[in-house]
Amino acid sequence: MNYEQFFTDKxxxxxxxxxxxxxxxxxxxxxxxxxxxxxxxxxxxxxxxWCSNDYMGMxxxxxxxxxxxxxxxxxxxxxxxxxxxxxxxxxxxxxEAELADLHQxxxxxxFQSGWIANMTTLSTVGAMIPGCIIVSDSKNHNSxxxxxxxxxxxxxxxxxxxxxxxxxxxxxxxxxRPKMIAFESxxxxxxxxxxxxxxxxxxxxxxxxxxxDEVHAVGLYGTRGAGVAERDGVMDRITIIQGTLAxxxxxxxxxxxxxxxxxxxxxxxxxxxxxxxSMPPAVAAAARANVNHxxxxxxxxxRHQERAATLKxxxxxxxxxxxxxxxxxxxVLVGDAVLCKQASDxxxxxxxxxxxxxxxxxxxxxxxxxxxxxxxxxxxxxxDHLIEAIKEVWGRLGLKDAA
Numbered sequence: 264m265n266y267e268q269f270f271t272d273k274x275x276x277x278x279x280x281x282x283x284x285x286x287x288x289x290x291x292x293x294x295x296x297x298x299x300x301x302x303x304x305x306x307x308x309x310x311x312x313w314c315s316n317d318y319m320g321m322x323x324x325x326x327x328x329x330x331x332x333x334x335x336x337x338x339x340x341x342x343x344x345x346x347x348x349x350x351x352x353x354x355x356x357x358x359e360a361e362l363a364d365l366h367q368x369x370x371x372x373x374f375q376s377g378w379i380a381n382m383t384t385l386s387t388v389g390a391m392i393p394g395c396i397i398v399s400d401s402k403n404h405n406s407x408x409x410x411x412x413x414x415x416x417x418x419x420x421x422x423x424x425x426x427x428x429x430x431x432x433x434x435x436x437x438x439x440r441p442k443m444i445a446f447e448s449x450x451x452x453x454x455x456x457x458x459x460x461x462x463x464x465x466x467x468x469x470x471x472x473x474x475x476d477e478v479h480a481v482g483l484y485g486t487r488g489a490g491v492a493e494r495d496g497v498m499d500r501i502t503i504i505q506g507t508l509a510x511x512x513x514x515x516x517x518x519x520x521x522x523x524x525x526x527x528x529x530x531x532x533x534x535x536x537x538x539x540x541s542m543p544p545a546v547a548a549a550a551r552a553n554v555n556h557x558x559x560x561x562x563x564x565x566r567h568q569e570r571a572a573t574l575k576x577x578x579x580x581x582x583x584x585x586x587x588x589x590x591x592x593x594x595v596l597v598g599d600a601v602l603c604k605q606a607s608d609x610x611x612x613x614x615x616x617x618x619x620x621x622x623x624x625x626x627x628x629x630x631x632x633x634x635x636x637x638x639x640x641x642x643x644x645x646x647d648h649l650i651e652a653i654k655e656v657w658g659r660l661g662l663k664d665a666a
Contacts, residue, residue, distance in 0.1 A: 280600055281599075281600035281601035281603070281604050281622065282600055282622045282623060287301055287611070287617055287619075288301060288302040288303060289301055289302075289312070289617070290302065290307075291312075291322070291323070293323045293328065294323060296312075296317070296320040296322070296323050296638070296640050297311055297312045297313070297315065297320070297638060297640055297641055297645070298310070298311060298312075299311075299312050299617070301611070301617065308615060309615065310611065310615045310616065310617045311615060311616055311617065311641075311645055311648070311649075312617050313616060313617060313618040313635050313636065313637070313641075313649065314617060314618045314619045314633075314634060314635065314636055315636060315638070316479075316509065316510040316636065317510065317511075317513050317638070318482070318483055318510055318511045318567065318591065318636060318638055319482060319483070319511050319513065319557065319563055319567060319638060319639060320513070320638050320639065320640045321482070321511065321512055321513030321514075321553045321556070321557065322513035322514065323513070324513065324552065324553055324556060326552045326553075326556060327513065327514065327549040327550075327552040327553045327556075328549070329552075330545075330548040330549050330551070330552040331545045331546065331548055331549040332545075333548070334354060334544050334545040334547075334548040334549075335543075335544075335545035338352060338354070338544040338545065340543055340545065341540075341543050342355075342540060342541040342542065342543055342544060344540060344541070345537065345538065345539060345540055345541060346530075346536070346537075346541045347537060350540060350541035351541065352541070352544040352547065353544075354544040354545075354547040354548045354551070355373055355541060355542070355544070355547050357547070357551055358373060358547045358548075358550055358551045358554070359371045359372065359373055359518070361551050361554050361555060362506070362518050362520055362554065363520055365481075365487060365488070365489050365520075365554060365558060366489050366490075366493075366498060366504050366506075366520040367489070367498060367499065368504070368520040368521050368522070369521070369522050369523040369526075370520070370521065370522065370523040370525075370526035370527070371518050371519065371520040371521075371526065372518060372519050372520075372526045372529055372530055372536070373516060373517075373518050373541070373542065373547070374516065374517040374518060374519075374535070374536060374539075375515075375516060375517070375539055375540075375541075375542055376507070376509065376515065376516060376517045377406065377476075377478045377505065377506065377507035377508075377509060377516075377517035378405075378406040378517065379406075379517060379535050379536075379539065380406075380505050380506075380507075380517030380518060380519055381404065381406035381407050381409075381410050381476060381505055381517070382406050382409050382410040382413065382535055383410070383529065383533040383534070383535030383536050384410065384474070384503060384505065384519050384529050384533065385397070385407060385410030385411050385414060385445060385474065386409075386410045386411075386413040386414040386533075386535070387414070387528075387529055387532050387533040387534075387535075388414070388443065388472075388474075388503075388528075388529070389410070389411060389414025389415070389416035389443070390413075390414040390415060390416065391528075391532060392416075392441050393441070394417075394440050394441060395414075395416045395417075395440075395441045395442065395443065396416060396417045396418070396419060396436055396440050396441070396442040396443075397411050397414065397416050397417070397418050397419075397442070397443050397445055398418075398419045398420075398421060398429065398432055398433065398436075398442060398443070398444045398445070398471065399411055399418060399419070399420055399421070399444075399445045399446070400420075400421060400423055400424070400445065400446040400447065400457070401420045401421065401422055401423045402423040402447075402450055402453075403445060403446065403447060403476070404447065404451075404476060404478075407445055407447075407476060411445065419432045419435075419436070420432075423450075424455065424457050424458065426458060426461050426462070426465065429444070429462065429465055430465055430469075433465060433468075433469040433471065434469075436469070438469070438470065441472075442469070442470070442471040442472070443471055443472040443473070443474055443502070444462060444465070444466050444471050444472070444473050444474065445474040445476075446462060446473075446474070446475060446476070447475070447476040447477075447478075447479070448475060448476070448477045448479070448480045448484075448490055448491035448492065449477075449479040449480045449483075449484075449491060449590045449591075449592070450479075451478075451479045451592060451634075452592070452594065452621065452625065452626050452632075452634065453586065453587075453588065453592070453594060454586070454587075454588025454589065454590040454591070454592030454593070454594060455587075455588065455589060455590070456491055456589055456590055457491075459475065459491060459492055459495055459497050459501075460495055460496075460497050460500075463497055463500040463501070466500075467500075472502040472503070473500070473501050473502045473503070474501075474502065474503045474505065475492060475501045475503070475504050475505065476505045477489075477490035477491065477492065477504055477505065477506045478505070478506055478507040478510060478517075479510060479590075479592070481506040481507065481510075481511060481512070482510070482511025482512050482553075482554075482557045482564075483511045483564060483567060483591060484564070485498075486561050487557075487558045487559075487561075488511070488554075488557040488558055488561075488564065490504070490506065492504065501521070502521060502522075502525070503519055503520075503521045503525060504519065504520045504521060505517070505518070505519050505520075506518055506519075506520070508550040508553075508554075511557065512550055512553045512554055512557065513553050514546055514549050514550040514553060515542070515546060515550075516542050516546065516547070516550060563639050566639040567591060567637075567638065567639045568591065570637040570638065570639060570641055571590070571591040571592075571593060571637050573637075573646065574593050574635060574637045574641075574646060574649075575588065575593055577646055577650055578593070578595065578650070578653075581650050581653070581654055582664040583595055583650075583653055583654070583657065583664070584596045584663060584664060586632065591636065591637070592634065592636065593634070593635040593636070593637060594621075594632045594633070594634050594635070595632055595633045595634075595635065595653075596630070596631075596632050596663075597620075597631050597632055597633060597662060598629055598630065598631055598632075598663070599629075599631055600620075600622045600623065600628075600631050602631075602660060602662060603620040603621070603622060603631040603632065603633065604620045604622070605660060606620070606633060606656050606657075606660060606662065607619060607620040607633060609656045609659070609660070610633075610652055610653065610656055613652070613655075613656070614648070614652035614655070614656075616648070616649060616652050616653075618633045618634070618635055619633075619634070620632075620633060621633070621634050635649075
């Protein structure tokens, strides 16, 4: 077999379908978010970033920058091992305590990313509880799907956010079997939010644990930023809360929060935790600074929600086909992979606006879109520029207006 030809052919397939991913070479500017530089073909130009998951601009929080610098100067830049072998730094312990306080749980456990947190926790719990069944929302994230798959536990899907279908699935399972409902709070491509209370009611009724992925909600919802479960007053009903430090908290890393025994169980049996080197202590310090900051600055969440609502209305007023969303996610439907990439390229090249095309397999074919994530730092002037730019691109490419 010609292996190199195989690799080349598979890449060619992606390019032919318009799904080949091109990475923008971005240089962020501390203190000037959402402005950045983009490098391309030996040129550099200034752009406005409209698709960052740094939803609150906390990656440039001066307190986090100082915390990272101070701890790097004191500890060095690495942890030196896994958590079990010389790699548990005091900053990890402090951050886990900060996260447990955020979610009002007994304990929390750090991972290198939210993906690893999902993968490790779901695979460990599903594999080790005898006869465990995992009931999963049909639109759960890839990391959750992979964790469930690797657990080799019996899996049942329920239609996305469909409580009737979820109950029908739960009814079909032997009441004696252990079970866990795995779902997200904010679904990041469509921007919809799950009915957490009602899912918890069904979990109680049928004796199931709950696993809630809050990665697109922590820092953004609730008076202290603990997520939609905090906002809805049901945080204490969730068995395992999973979150990230890489989005609203602006750094990197993932975590779970819950009972002390549950966290200790995953710490002791989860191979994705046991065999991975721990995050640098300076990173943990920066994350802790940002978690603490957002706990105490609810006005940033209020501003963030206002900016998202305003952008949706501006798109509607301009006849741009913004999709229904009850969260901070602002998706604009294109419906064609090639045109979606072309619209993204034109916004960057002609208007210095960066928004990444979202194509299959991240979303279904025919649902290709541009996904805008306004932040508290996007001004009305940024909005004006974006609306004029997207109207020009939409008209020139002949894209569909809102119905």
